[in-house]
Amino acid sequence: MSQIGNAIEKRDNGPEAIVRQHKEDLTLVLPSHVKGETWMRLAYGVLRSNAQLLQVATRNPGSLMTALQDCARLGHEPGSKSFYFVPFGNEIQGLEGYRGVVERIYRAGAVKVVHAEVVYENDEFVWEPGKVDMQQPPRWEGPQQVPFHKADWFADRGEVKGAFSYGIFQDGTPSRVVIINRAYINKVRRESKGSDNPKSPWVKWFDQMVLKTVAHRLEPWVPTSTEWRKEQLRAGLEVAAEQAGPAVISAAPPQASGSQPGAADYDEGPIEGEFVDDEAGAA
Structure with a gap:
């Protein structure tokens, strides 16, 4: 086989190809606030930007898939300071940050x-x-x-x-x-x-x-998680519809305030106790 053929075969069997093959499985577990195509592009970018990560993923693609699945399930973007992929020995560990x-x-x-x-x-x-x-x-x-x-x-x-x-x-x-x-x-x-x-x-x-x-x-x-908030909004809509009667159907969540979770005008507020990560940190 020619050098070009060997390169193509290696590329098609590499970690990025494996991630592509399992695209449906990964995006299936993503919470609703995360766009699947964007998430996948970020996952490819993590592999392309870290030579050591790519080497370990080539030797142990299973550990990469486990880390990616954890990242997707938690609703974090790959390579962000919310979730890290850390080469450790012959495996990749997925670590959620503070x-x-x-x-x-x-x-x-x-x-x-x-x-x-x-x-x-x-x-x-x-x-x-x-x-x-x-x-x-x-x-x-x-x-x-x-x-x-x-x-x-x-x-x-x-x-x-x-x-x-x-x-x-x-x-x-x-x-x-x-x-x-x-x-x-x-x-x-x-x-x-x-x-x-x-x-x-x-x-x-x-x-x-x-x-x-x-x-x-x-x-x-x-x-925790955006799915809990979505469920609260859904329940609020059902209660409002029942109280208003069958003739009234609301197409948008009510503007809640005070102690009602999931208010549409919700403001995150500051993250007290936040720290500044080192660019290479894996906290």
Whole structure:
């Protein structure tokens, strides 16, 4: 076979060709807010822009497909700072970043602010759950409902002691507060494959991995993904139609406000506790 023929055969059997062959399977699991053609072009671009990733994917295409399926299922764009493809040994690992976790929470529409912070040894941290002054009206900000955290941002804050996270719903009420200590952080790190490798994000971006860990612990207590929001809108339409009677049919979701999840005028708000990734980071 000629050199050109060999090149064509190698290209047609390469990782990009395998991704194309499974295009339907990948796009089938994408949430409704993601365009399949755009997502696939980004997936091809990831392979073309990273020689090491392409080499590992050539040796182990199965690990690439697993990582791509995880990326698609979570609704993230390949190669973004929400989801990373990391060559590790003879396989490719798909890693959701802290931003990716927070994005999925915001997509649901029920939470307007996600707060996540790392706590260091020299910080002041107080949380007194259940301590409420019955002589005063309920407050959503303060030690009764959310932790008090004070830090000298320009001083030596010491070693990482733990982290906390919570969400604020559209009506201003907080979600359950999640707190993790250093023992839990160390446990999660030990269970992460290759976490002591110098190239591991646990070594290169430890604080960011702590934020990601506490954000994951928040997930059971707040809605995530755009599909949850779509379902709430659908249910709202059905209730509105029933209340209005059979003669009234609304073609658009009602303009909700306050505590109603999935309001059409929903504003994401800031991502508190956000960090800036290194361009090559895999937090």
